[in-house]
Amino acid sequence: MEMTDLANAVIAGDRRALARAITRVESARADHRAEAVDLVAQARAAGRQALRIGLSGTPGVGKSTFIEAFGMMLVAQGLRVAVLAVDPSSARSGGSILGDKTRMERLSRDPAAFIRPSPSQAQMGGVARRTREAVALCEAAGFDVVLVETVGVGQSETVVAEICDLFILLLAPAGGDELQGVKRGIMEMADLILVNKADGDLKPAAQRTRADYAGALHLLRRRPQDPEGFPKALCVSAIEDSGLTEAWADMQRLAGWRKANGHWQSRRAHQARHWFGEEVRQGLLSVLDREPAKGSMAALGARVEAGDLSPEAAATQMLALLGRA
Amino acid sequence: MEMTDLANAVIAGDRRALARAITRVESARADHRAEAVDLVAQARAAGRQALRIGLSGTPGVGKSTFIEAFGMMLVAQGLRVAVLAVDPSSARSGGSILGDKTRMERLSRDPAAFIRPSPSQAQMGGVARRTREAVALCEAAGFDVVLVETVGVGQSETVVAEICDLFILLLAPAGGDELQGVKRGIMEMADLILVNKADGDLKPAAQRTRADYAGALHLLRRRPQDPEGFPKALCVSAIEDSGLTEAWADMQRLAGWRKANGHWQSRRAHQARHWFGEEVRQGLLSVLDREPAKGSMAALGARVEAGDLSPEAAATQMLALLGRA
Numbered sequence: 001m002e003m004t005d006l007a008n009a010v011i012a013g014d015r016r017a018l019a020r021a022i023t024r025v026e027s028a029r030a031d032h033r034a035e036a037v038d039l040v041a042q043a044r045a046a047g048r049q050a051l052r053i054g055l056s057g058t059p060g061v062g063k064s065t066f067i068e069a070f071g072m073m074l075v076a077q078g079l080r081v082a083v084l085a086v087d088p089s090s091a092r093s094g095g096s097i098l099g100d101k102t103r104m105e106r107l108s109r110d111p112a113a114f115i116r117p118s119p120s121q122a123q124m125g126g127v128a129r130r131t132r133e134a135v136a137l138c139e140a141a142g143f144d145v146v147l148v149e150t151v152g153v154g155q156s157e158t159v160v161a162e163i164c165d166l167f168i169l170l171l172a173p174a175g176g177d178e179l180q181g182v183k184r185g186i187m188e189m190a191d192l193i194l195v196n197k198a199d200g201d202l203k204p205a206a207q208r209t210r211a212d213y214a215g216a217l218h219l220l221r222r223r224p225q226d227p228e229g230f231p232k233a234l235c236v237s238a239i240e241d242s243g244l245t246e247a248w249a250d251m252q253r254l255a256g257w258r259k260a261n262g263h264w265q266s267r268r269a270h271q272a273r274h275w276f277g278e279e280v281r282q283g284l285l286s287v288l289d290r291e292p293a294k295g296s297m298a299a300l301g302a303r304v305e306a307g308d309l310s311p312e313a314a315a316t317q318m319l320a321l322l323g324r325a
Numbered sequence: 326m327e328m329t330d331l332a333n334a335v336i337a338g339d340r341r342a343l344a345r346a347i348t349r350v351e352s353a354r355a356d357h358r359a360e361a362v363d364l365v366a367q368a369r370a371a372g373r374q375a376l377r378i379g380l381s382g383t384p385g386v387g388k389s390t391f392i393e394a395f396g397m398m399l400v401a402q403g404l405r406v407a408v409l410a411v412d413p414s415s416a417r418s419g420g421s422i423l424g425d426k427t428r429m430e431r432l433s434r435d436p437a438a439f440i441r442p443s444p445s446q447a448q449m450g451g452v453a454r455r456t457r458e459a460v461a462l463c464e465a466a467g468f469d470v471v472l473v474e475t476v477g478v479g480q481s482e483t484v485v486a487e488i489c490d491l492f493i494l495l496l497a498p499a500g501g502d503e504l505q506g507v508k509r510g511i512m513e514m515a516d517l518i519l520v521n522k523a524d525g526d527l528k529p530a531a532q533r534t535r536a537d538y539a540g541a542l543h544l545l546r547r548r549p550q551d552p553e554g555f556p557k558a559l560c561v562s563a564i565e566d567s568g569l570t571e572a573w574a575d576m577q578r579l580a581g582w583r584k585a586n587g588h589w590q591s592r593r594a595h596q597a598r599h600w601f602g603e604e605v606r607q608g609l610l611s612v613l614d615r616e617p618a619k620g621s622m623a624a625l626g627a628r629v630e631a632g633d634l635s636p637e638a639a640a641t642q643m644l645a646l647l648g649r650a
Contacts, residue, residue, distance in 0.1 A: 037637050044635055132636075269630040276629045279640030280622070284609050284647070297605070304601045305594040310369055311457075312362050315604030322609070 003035050007042035010141050015114060018141045025133040026119045028126070040133045043140035050082070050139045051255055054160035055149045056186065057170030062196045062238055063149060064103035066170055069238040071107040073248065074145055082138040083107070085118040086131050086150040086160055114143065128159045129282075132275060135163060161189045162271050165264065166251055169193045171213070173205035187216060191231050191254055194247055198235035210235050225263035230254055287322065296321050328360050332367035335466050340439060343466045350458040351444045353451070365458045368465035375407070375464045376580055379485035380474045381511065382495030387521045387563055388474060389428035391495055394563040396432040398573065399470055407463040408432070410443040411456050411475040411485055439468065453484045454607075457600060460488060486514045487596050490589065491576055494518045496538070498530035512541060516556050516579055519572055523560035535560045550588035555579055612647065621646050 006024075009017030021043075025036040057063045071081045083104075107113045116134065118127070131148060138146045148164055150156040161167045169190040187193075193213045198206035214233040223231075232250060236243035258264040287293050300314040309317075331349075334342030346368075350361040382388045396406045408429075432438045441459065443452070456473060463471045473489055475481040486492045494515040512518075518538045523531035539558040548556075557575060561568035583589040612618050625639040634642075 037641065041635055041638060269632065272632075272636050273626045273630045275636040276626055276639045276643075277622070279636055280613065280643045281610055283640060283644040284612070285606055287609070288605065297602070301598045301601055305598045307594065307597070310366060311597050311600040311604055312365060314601045315608060316362065318601075318605045319608040 003038045004042065007039055007140070010043060010137055011046045013142050015141075018114065018137060019116070021137050022116055022130075022134045025137070026130050036133060040136050043137050046140045048139045048142060050135075050143050050146045051166070051251070052135060052146045052148065052164040053251065054157075054164035054167040055147055055170060056157045056160065056167070056190075057149075057151070057196075059151060061170050061172040063151075063170055065238040066194070066196055066236070067147060067149065068104040068107045069241055070244055070248070071104070071113055071147070072110070073241070073244050075107070075110050075112045078112075079144040080112045080114075080142060081107075081145045081147065082114040082116070082141075082143040083147045083149065084116050084131060084134050084138070086127055086148060086156050114138065114141075127156075128163070128275075128278065131159070132163050157186050157189060162274055165258075165267065166191045166254060168251075171195050171209065172197055173202045173209045187213075190217075191226070192247065192250055193217065193231070193233040194236045194243070195233065196236055196238055198243065199237035199240045203235075206235050225258055225261070225267070227254065227257040293318075293322060328363045329367065332364055332465070335368060335462055336371045338467050340466075343439065343462060344441070346462050347441055347455075347459045350462070351455050361458065365461050368462050371465045373464045373467060375460075375468050375471045376491070376576070377460055377471045377473065377489040378576065379482075379489035379492040380472055380495060381482045381485065381492070381515075382474075382476070382521075384476060386495050386497040388476075388495055390563040391519070391521055391561070392472060392474065393429040393432045394566055395569050395573070396429070396438055396472070397435070398566070398569050400432070400435050400437045403437075404469040405437045405439075405467060406432075406470045406472065407439040407441070407466075407468040408472045408474065409441050409456060409459050409463070411452055411473060411481050439463065439466075452481070453488070453600075453603065456484070457488050482511050482514060487599055490583075490592065491516045491579060493576075496520050496534065497522055498527045498534045512538075515542075516551075517572065517575060518542065518556065518558040519561045519568075520558065521561055521563055523568065524562035524565045528560075531560050550583055550586070550592070552579065552582040618643075618647060 006017055006021055010021050021039055024032055024039060027033070027036070055063065055067070057066075067083055071083065074081050104115060108115045119130065135146050135148065148160050150160045157167075167189050169186060169192070171193060173195060193210075195206045195210045195213070198210075210233045217231050217233060230250075234243055234247055234250070236247055238244075255264065258267070288297055296318060300309065300318055303309040304311055304314045331342055331346055335346050346364055349357055349364060352358070352361070380388070380392070382391075392408055396408065399406050429440060433440045444455065460471050460473065473485050475485045482492075492514050494511060494517070496518060498520060518535075520531045520535045520538070523535075535558045542556050542558060555575075559568055559572055559575070561572055563569075580589065583592070613622055621643060625634065625643055628634045629636055629639045
């Protein structure tokens with residue numbers, strides 16, 4: 001299928017075409033890459049925008065259950081929902097967070113929803129580009145909400161925050177001493193902290209955890225792009241379906257406020273500029289992954305390891321070989 | 326002064342020459358850079374090796390007081406000690422950790438010691454290279470121990486660990502709930518955890534903190550490059566001069582074990598290869614900081630921000646301009 005036909009099918013809302021288009025942007029083949037750039041350009045030209053929500057949470061907080069319940073609630077309101085996963089660790093574990101679709105059984109079967117697991121063998125640079133392009137394809141396909149989920153591993157939250165309009169941190173109830181387990185940087189990125197499992201025996205612990213995080217958020221400086229009261233911590237229960245409506249209302253309120261105040265558009269503009277820089281840097285460095293540079297790097301690296309050559313002298317030689325002395 | 330003369334003066338142990346040589350490796354000027362590479366190559370050719378000790382600790386743990394007491398103990402044993410700082414945040418704060426030499430009054434006046442603060446306006450990439458080269462210069466100048474200190478900011482610990490033979494984490498006494506405040510990655514890099522201020526009222530708290538960290542270290546897998554019992558947590562008091570002899574004995578034991586088992590040399594070999602790769606990557610990317618690429622990046626970046634051009638299309642144009650389509 002020609003890229004134009006594929007792009008048109010995506011824009012017409014053909015789910016199989018969307019799946020095929022995402023497979024194309026995931027491909028590492030050079031000819032596929034050129035096609036992917038073409039495809040994404042045509043998708044962007046449709047000019048559609050979804051609400052992009054980044055969702056981070058470590059394993060065990062109930063991410064799949066939350067996405068199932070939250071997604072079904074949005075679908076019940078007539079919204080179309082796409083779910084993408086960013087999982088840089090899948091290369092190691094061999095599996096992906098969303099690989100087990102049975103954990104989101106209802107949502108994965110709903111015609112208004114589209115769920116796409118993380119590709120295996122992905123590196124962070126590749127994951128960032130693939131996710132960004134998959135988001136653009138989902139937007140072109142007319143989805144109203146694109147959820148991008150990530151586990152709290154390495155740089156993945158930063159990547160997701162640089163792709164999304166809102167960033168949500170999902171937590172499980174815990175003792176107060178676990179507060180510090182959340183990296184400060186992630187707290188600072190979060191627009192909304194949702195304490196999941198606020199049901200049954202865990203409800204009091206969830207409420208305490210919420211209060212702890214609300215206190216911690218209060219200590220962080222309010223950001224100019226936020227209305228009064230944000231960032232905010234709420235209790236939710238995915239299995240009891242409670243708090244989800246409130247959380248969604250807050251997300252809409254925040255998004256609306258940012259749109260009205262110009263922060264929405266300027267955030268997207270800054271993100272685009274950031275990714276432009278990343279693409280250029282990745283492109284410059286990619287020469288090192290191809291022959292003959294790859295072989296020279298290995299040969300010079302071996303001499304540096306053996307102590308025959310200093311790191312600086314070897315680097316000078318390598319840059320000269322690349323015509324960049 | 327010619328670089329050869331300067332290198333010879335450094336190797337002869339001339340402290341003013343060493344200070345001037347470090348200033349040269351810190352310079353951002355292109356002609357100075359070529360001279361610095363020459364200088365470091367000559368310094369390395371002297372074939373001297375010091376024990377390189379990385380020391381990390383957040384503000385308030387008593388780093389300066391510890392370095393003063395620990396350094397004076399080494400000097401009293403007839404050893405020559407150099408202290409270098411890695412402080413990527415100094416660009417922002419305008420000051421450097423070791424800027425206030427009065428906090429190490431005795432050590433800074435001792436002829437067997439050499440203290441060099443972090444340069445201002447340093448970026449992480451530049452800091453890493455400058456520190457690596459300054460360490461090589463100190464080794465050439467005949468110092469037996471080179472202490473590289475860093476505050477726990479961003480990537481600086483990883484940089485220091487990639488430069489040093491041993492990595493020490495300095496902590497203050499604290500409640501057990503603060504254990505998680507230390508990033509897991511830093512715990513995993515530490516060969517020795519020293520709980521400072523184990524004196525007076527704080528002694529019981531220091532002992533508890535030591536036990537907490539000893540327990541946490543026990544949970545981490547023992548590394549093949551370590552003898553039985555390492556990594557280890559100890560109490561020290563810089564103001565009472567207690568525990569320092571024991572800490573130094575452990576450092577020597579660990580270093581001796583690694584040397585006898587070949588881990589020492591293989592670690593230095595891996596570090597050299599790592600820095601070779603970093604130098605090449607920095608060199609490739611440095612084109613973006615110079616005209617005409619810098620101007621093109623700004624112009625294309627502005628169009629991406631304005632929405633005239635997608636990040637991918639702009640990156641393709643930029644890479645074409647760089648002859649790397």
